[in-house]
Structure formats: C-alpha cells, structure tokens
Amino acid sequence: MFGHEPRVFHLITRLLKGGAEAKTIATVQGLEGYEFTVGYGAEYDPDQVTTLERDGITTRQFRTIRHYNPVTTIPAVFAVARYIRKHEFDIVHTHSTEAGIIGRFAAALASTPAVVHTVHGVPFADDRNDLLERFVLACERRAATMSDRLVTNADAITADYLSYDIGTPDQYTTVYSGIDLDRFRDVTPAEDIDGDGVRLLMVGRLADGKGFDVFLDALEHLSRDNLSVYLVGDGPQREWLEREVRTRGLEATIDLLGYRSDIPEIMAACDVFVLPSYREGTPRVITEAMASGLPVVATDIAGIPEQVADGESGYLIQPGDDKALADRLEELIASREHRQAFGATGRERVEQFSDEHMVTELETVYQELLE
Template sequence: MTGRERPHVFHLITRLLKGGAEAKTIATVLGLEEYEFTVGYGAASDQAQVDRLERNGVETKRFPLIRHYNPVTTVPAVVSLARYLRRNEFNIVHTHSTEAGIIGRFAAWLADVPVVVHTVHGVPFAEDRNALLNRFVLQCERAAARRTDRIVTNADAITEEYLQRGIGRSEQYTTVYSGIDLDRFRDASPAEDIDGSDVRVLMVSRLVDGKGFYDLFDALERIESDAVTVYIVGDGPLREDLEMAVERRGLPVRLLGYRSDVESIMAACDLFVLPSYREGTPRVITEAMASGLPVVSTDIAGIPEQVVDGENGFLIQPGDVDGLVDRLERLIESAELREEFGAVGRKRVEQFSIEAMLSDLDAVYRDILETKC
C-alpha cells in the first residue's frame, strides 16, 4: 500500500461513451467512497461523460493510442500507459472492455502494479466477426489472464465460456451483476412523445453492428398486426443506414437518437426487444425488467440469467428471424401475457440493484488488497 489514506484505483476503459460498460464504470467510481479513483480512457470519448466524472471529483486521463481494434497502436499504447502507471502509485488497476483490458493488464504488469482486476462486459468472440480476429483476441486474452489477479464477469455463463476457451483459472473469476437504480425505472412517468394506441415495442442500443437491427426489420415485415410501432433509442455509426432502411422498407419504426430519459420511454412502452449477436449482461434488459416490460432477446452470454424463457420474456437464437416473429406476435397479441411477464421481471430484478453491485465490487477489492498488500 502507498501512503494514501484510501486505496488508489485506476480504471481504464477503451471508449468513454454512453454504453453499458461506461455506465457500470462510472457508477462504481462515483458510488464507492472508500477509494480514490482515476479513470483513463482511449481515443473515443463523450465529453459529457468526462465532465460528469471531473465534476464529481474524479480525475480523468485520455490515452489517444488506445483505439477500438487497432493492433498498430497496441504496443505503443502499452509502453505509454506503463510509463504513466509508474509515475502514479496506484494500488489497483481495473480494466474494462477488450482493448483496454489487454493493453492495461500488460502495462500494469510492466509497471509492477500490486493488484490487477479486469471486468468482462461482453464476450468478444462471435460468429459474425472475422475468424482470424477472434483467434488473435483469444490468444491475447489468455496471455493477459496470466497477469490478472481477479476477472470479474457480468454473468456465470460468461465465466463458463471463458474457462472453456482456456482463459484463466476458475479461482480467478467472480460474478458481479451490473446494477442500476431500480427506483428510477419503477417510478418513472411515461414520456409524452410516445403515444398512440399501437403496441409500442422498444429497443435501446448503440447503433452498431452485432445488435440485430436488420433481423428486427425482417421480422417487422412479416408480423401480421398493423397496430405496432417500434421505437429505437440510441446513436452510433449505423444511424444513417438504419434510417434509410426504415424509409425504403416503409417500416413502423421511429429512431429517437440518444435520450437521457430512457426510464420515461420504457414507462410508455409495452415490450422490449434486443436481438443481439453479442452482449454481456445488458443493463438495458435490467432496466426493462425494472420497468415491468416483457423482454424478447437472444440466448447468449448473461441474458439467460436475466430473462427466464417463458417466465419474464422469450429467448431465441441469434439470427432466428422466424423465432423473433413468433415471440413478438405472441406478446403483441396478448396484453395479459405482457402483464404476466412484466410482473415476474419486476420480482427477478432485485438482484441487479446498484447497491448489490457496489457491495460485491467492494468485496473484490478488499479481498485482493488484504491478500496482496
């Protein structure tokens, strides 16, 4: 330990944007008061997120060489970060996401940081990604795991998959579910711009590849009911393409862009859909459950630990448009089923509170610091 009264923890994330991994990281550094935090981030960032951290007394540091899937800058990024870590006496380096996780753990090892923690927010290996890239990432993850004291996953299923792929040892892993402010979603008033008599289907996601937007569009063309409107909340590089596809196909879809009132939009909608090809344990599904919405999503990663098929929603395989059509139609046609599933979801969501998440992460830090420092 250093001479500081509180342990000094350095969090590193690839992109400080407005996604689930960023939300969990920010909630951690703002919620755990017994630690001193610094947050590092790569080339891509949202200034509002940086400002929020600094406004709350959290120091931030940008590392422009850390970029999303850019192997050219990886080695220089490791060297640059290691120099920074040597100059600052951190007790813990806690990395997030694939690129920052690999770069940060090797840099921490070079800088001889006492404790290294890594959080897996989502499985980076997917069939819709390049096979060579998948193999490269796998080898990097295996090597980085050997330089990690604790690997935190968002779901037991992610731990199992990583172990099956030869990443780390079972004793390194701890599951900490992503937590949210449940009351914010339970007590929200409906958004005034979400109205009408249609069944309102909601999807909240960054507009990027791998989220299943076009599967949803294909399903909408086959759903027989005319009384359906789909709302998509989020922003990202696919926005223009998605808007063109909606217009070209004549779909009942409204793209709302980024919204800060997601809880109010959920309160105004009837069901939630997320047909992703890769996820961790999505916060948006937890938020939908807290809002009392039934969920239709894919049977991947930690989602089955949130959604029990046939109890608070339906699960399908990635790319199963037939299944997506069937499950959406069943919920669109039955308000009673939507209400039944929503009530079960409200009960299941208790384990995903922000208080539980912070308590579990605090226990991880304390356990390792007592062991190693």
C-alpha cells in the same frame, strides 16, 4: 495498511454512453474510501468526462488506445505503464477488450500490486477477421496470467472464457451489472411516445451485432395495424437503418428517436422490450426494461438467460431467427394480460441487479486483493 486511501486506476477502451461505461462510472461514484482515476482511449463522450470530473474523479485520455487497432497496442502499453508507475496505483482495474489487454500488460510492466479485469462481453465472434480473432485470443490468454481477479457479468461468460482456456476457475468472480432501480419506478411516461396500439421498444447503440436487421425482418411477418416501434440510440448504422425503414415501407410504424437521456420515461410509455443481439454480455438495458415492468424478448446468449426467465418474464430466441422473434412478439402483442404477468415477474427478478449490490460485490473483490 496504507498511509493514503487506496488508489484505483480504471482503464476502459471507449468512454461513450454504453453499458460498460455506465458500470464503470457507477463503481467509481458509488464506492467510498478510494482514490479513483479513470483512463480512456481515443473515443469518448465529453459529457461522460464532465460527469466524472464534477464528482472529483481524475480522468486521463490515452489516444493510442483504439478499438480493434493492433498497430497502436504496443505504444499504448508503454504510455499506460508510465502513467501507472508515476501515480503508484494500488489496483489497476481494466474494462473491455483493448483496454483490458493494454492495461494488464502495462500494470505488469509497472509492477502494480493488484490487477482486476472486468469482462463485459465475449469478444470472439464468427463474423470477425480470423487473424484478428487469434491475435485477441492469444492476448487474452496471456493477459489472464497477469490478472489477480477476472470479473464477469454472468456465470455463462465465465464458462465461455474458460472454454477458450483463458485463466483458471479460481480467478473468476461473477458480479452482475447493476442499475439504480428507483429511476425506473413510478415514472411519468414520455409524452412523445404516442403511437397507436402496442408499442415495441429497442434501445442500444446503432451498430453491427445488435440485430436490427433481425428486428426489421420480424416486423415484416407481423400485422402492423395498431403497432408502433421505437428505436432509441445512435451510431454507425443510423443511415443504413433510415434507408431500410424507407425501403421496407415502415415509416408509419418505426420512429428512430436517436440518443435520449430519458430512457426510464420512454420505457414507462412502452409495452414490450426487444433486443435480438448477436453479441452481448449481461445488458444493463434489459435490467432497465425489467425494472420498468416490460416483458423482454431477447437472444439466448451470454448472460441474458441469467436475466430473463424464458416463458416467465419474457422469451429467449436464437440469434438471427426473425421468425421466432415474430412469433414471440405476436403472442405478447395479442394479450395485455400476458404482457402484464411477464412484466410483474421481471420486476421481482430484477432486485439482484441493483447498483448497490454490484458496488458491494466489487468492494469485496478490492478488499480481498488489498489484504
């Protein structure tokens, strides 16, 4: 069919160390028989670029692709279209909101044979500028008409997008985000996670929408005797969190560990995983916690209910409900047997979220389009 390996161009808004980036990198590293290029916008982590290039994957930065910056959108479309046309890609696979819109308009201009877009999370939220929300929605609806396949991380996200009249049901395929499950099994616990009593863990970018405020409010409802809390990650809310911890007198309870590369070891040293986000897709970090045998307390949004069985492998709460979060944590803190039972169930459920399964499902999408 081809005189060459199929050329696939992945385009993502930011190449940082988040879940969308991890899924993209796992895909291009895990699939054989394709020639991959990964494009990214103004924000990137040099380590991620090095990881890709070390594996022989071409990378290309587009400085005009910026997070929620409509002003640079049109120049970015033309820059990406020129690049796609020059390299004659067989598939353009876009990720995240900005790159998804820019990349699909560019692919249409370049007459790319097949276009795939992965929705990593629902970008619409009540706390954002209304004019920007309407602009993004209009762009998403138009870009969907330029897509051969729309891949979501959960059935719930597909339903949400269809409720906004984005695309048609036959365009959608659910592919759960996968991880390397073996990295989270039989792990030696991190030695510096040495707090007293039950250890609560939250891992994520320190940014608006992750629910750090809810977590701090919940902690104020709990007895903090024999309780240690670890927050792992970095981001724009770091200084705010440090101030809040001091203001609330939580210095003896909470450790802000910053960015860490030893997440499996940290999880192995903790007892309960918490993620009270306002916005998510299907968070890889929840899958990692389940693979580590941790009970999970998270919000009942997007694809999280497809990961966490409420009352079986963890608890689901409504976004912003600090009292419910405190109540559920109190139950788990009080009973080691309860924590172990939930953790065991999570380990059983997590098999469907392996990276091998994810890559196989995505290859099926590619093959269907190439044929």
